[in-house]
Amino acid sequence: MRDDVIGAISTPPGEGGIAIVRISGEGCIEKVSQIFQARVSGKDIQVQRPFSLTLGWLKDEKNEILDEVLVAKMNAPRSYTGEEMVEINCHGGSITARRCLQRVLSTGVRLADPGEFTRRAFMNGKMDAAQAEAVIDIIRAKTDRGLKLAMKQLEGKNSEYVKQLEDCLIEANMLLEANLDFSEDVGELDYDQLRRLLINTRDGIDNMIRAGELGNIYKDGISVAICGKPNVGKSSLLNALLRKERAIVTDIPGTTRDLIEEYININGIPVKLIDTAGIRETSDIVEQIGISKAQQAVKEAELVVFLLDIEAGMTEEDKAIYDYIENKERVIVLVNKDDLMEKNISEEEIEQNFTELRVIRASIKEEIGIQELEDIIEEMVGVGLIDSDNLEFTVSLRQKETLLAGREYIQEAIEAMEEVPLDCLGVDIQNGLARLGEITGRNLKEESIDRIFREFCIGK
Numbered sequence: 001m002r003d004d005v006i007g008a009i010s011t012p013p014g015e016g017g018i019a020i021v022r023i024s025g026e027g028c029i030e031k032v033s034q035i036f037q038a039r040v041s042g043k044d045i046q047v048q049r050p051f052s053l054t055l056g057w058l059k060d061e062k063n064e065i066l067d068e069v070l071v072a073k074m075n076a077p078r079s080y081t082g083e084e085m086v087e088i089n090c091h092g093g094s095i096t097a098r099r100c101l102q103r104v105l106s107t108g109v110r111l112a113d114p115g116e117f118t119r120r121a122f123m124n125g126k127m128d129a130a131q132a133e134a135v136i137d138i139i140r141a142k143t144d145r146g147l148k149l150a151m152k153q154l155e156g157k158n159s160e161y162v163k164q165l166e167d168c169l170i171e172a173n174m175l176l177e178a179n180l181d182f183s184e185d186v187g188e189l190d191y192d193q194l195r196r197l198l199i200n201t202r203d204g205i206d207n208m209i210r211a212g213e214l215g216n217i218y219k220d221g222i223s224v225a226i227c228g229k230p231n232v233g234k235s236s237l238l239n240a241l242l243r244k245e246r247a248i249v250t251d252i253p254g255t256t257r258d259l260i261e262e263y264i265n266i267n268g269i270p271v272k273l274i275d276t277a278g279i280r281e282t283s284d285i286v287e288q289i290g291i292s293k294a295q296q297a298v299k300e301a302e303l304v305v306f307l308l309d310i311e312a313g314m315t316e317e318d319k320a321i322y323d324y325i326e327n328k329e330r331v332i333v334l335v336n337k338d339d340l341m342e343k344n345i346s347e348e349e350i351e352q353n354f355t356e357l358r359v360i361r362a363s364i365k366e367e368i369g370i371q372e373l374e375d376i377i378e379e380m381v382g383v384g385l386i387d388s389d390n391l392e393f394t395v396s397l398r399q400k401e402t403l404l405a406g407r408e409y410i411q412e413a414i415e416a417m418e419e420v421p422l423d424c425l426g427v428d429i430q431n432g433l434a435r436l437g438e439i440t441g442r443n444l445k446e447e448s449i450d451r452i453f454r455e456f457c458i459g460k
């Protein structure tokens with residue numbers, strides 16, 4: 001890990017009110033003072049109070065004004081990275097921020113790698129690994145609930161929970177060691193208590209993974225494909241869920257040719273909706289391409305809404321599409337156009353063809369069944385019945401893999417407890433502890449640290 005001075009633009013590219021150039025590392029205040037002139041003479045940032053702002057100009061090599069800026073300085077260790085830091089607030093044009101950064105770099109500051117500020121914060125003990133992962137979740141949160149969960153992780157919820165599990169294992173380890181070292185004094189090992197501690201840890205890990213996976217739905221979202229034969233009302237459904245006229249709707253079968261993807265928020269879950277071309281036999285080349293895209297989208301989506309037209313009845317065409325859908329447990333059937341007088345799909349027919357599936361009778365035209373569909377989507381992803389305020393976790397893939405690896409050692413210890421020598425049992429417990437430690441990152445290897453920060457953008 002290098003400890004030189006790094007700098008980057010921390011605001012998104014493009015025009016904005018202001019842009020921020022962030023600089024971190026021992027000596028950065030002195031470097032910025034070389035290129036900054038305070039408006040009020042004598043207010044050099046080297047003597048400025050930390051955590052205050054100084055107005056002034058950034059000067060170029062010829063001592064001409066580059067931009068009028070506000071400079072904030074933070075002293076170590078009370079900054080985001082834990083190092084001495086300066087933030088330059090410049091005008092938010094796409095050129096100004098770049099020129100300010102270039103000027104900063106000309107003083108010998110190095111352009112920061114993606115995520116390097118947060119990486120330094122982690123290295124300097126400002127946050128643990130789980131908290132660093134929360135930073136990226138906060139930036140990427142798509143709904144309020146997703147954000148709330150990420151904030152909980154940043155506050156240290158995951159770390160707190162892992163700590164409880166670690167305490168359990170440490171107690172188990174102490175029990176074991178007391179027996180190894182002074183077996184005459186403490187007598188026989190209390191296997192029941194040891195087993196209880198290990199089972200508690202294992203079940204705690206399972207709970208954490210389960211709750212985390214549910215929480216992840218709010219973070220990652222799900223995809224829902226809308227499919228059916230032409231003219232059943234797929235695009236009408238997309239528009240109704242979006243509450244805007246996004247897709248073209250006509251009574252001509254084969255209106256939609258391409259995939260149309262839009263995001264909506266269903267009770268806090270980010271949902272990617274995909275409207276598809278009506279699937280049918282056709283000789284039209286463009287439509288054929290659209291149909292094969294539709295089939296691909298249906299394959300990949302987490303949930304599929306299969307539409308029928310109650311007036312048109314259930315035809316061979318519908319049956320062929322339905323048969324094509326794999327994993328029927330992710331299908332929601334929506335029998336549309338229930339407002340029409342002529343009904344050619346009976347309850348019996350529905351019952352026969354879609355036993356055990358969720359079926360909604362709807363009229364998209366009259367906005368009947370839309371709310372029910374949203375509720376069923378929420379329910380089907382498994383969070384419908386859970387009070388989201390009790391959902392405290394998301395787990396990153398890294399955290400999940402680490403938890404599972406730890407679980408394996410503990411399970412091994414539980415199973416082999418009375419058959420293996422105590423020191424072997426001790427090794428399993430130690431290994432379990434080491435894995436748990438990786439969640440918060442005390443025992444992290446360089447490549448695991450790289451993995452955490454790989455997803456970050458420059459400037460964070």
Ligand SMILES: Nc1nc2c(ncn2[C@@H]2O[C@H](COP(=O)(O)OP(=O)(O)OP(=O)(O)O)[C@@H](O)[C@H]2O)c(=O)[nH]1
Nearest residue numbers: 230231232233234235236254255256278363364365
């Ligand atoms: N009566 C009635 N008509 C509807 C309803 N929903 C959609 N329609 C009509 O059905 C026709 C087809 O609707 P679309 O949404 O374009 O159907 P689609 O499934 O996207 O059709 P393609 O893109 O051609 O595959 C339009 O004329 C809609 O106004 C409904 O609930 N009741």
Ligand SMILES: [Mg+2]
Nearest residue numbers: 234235255256
């Ligand atoms: Mg359409």
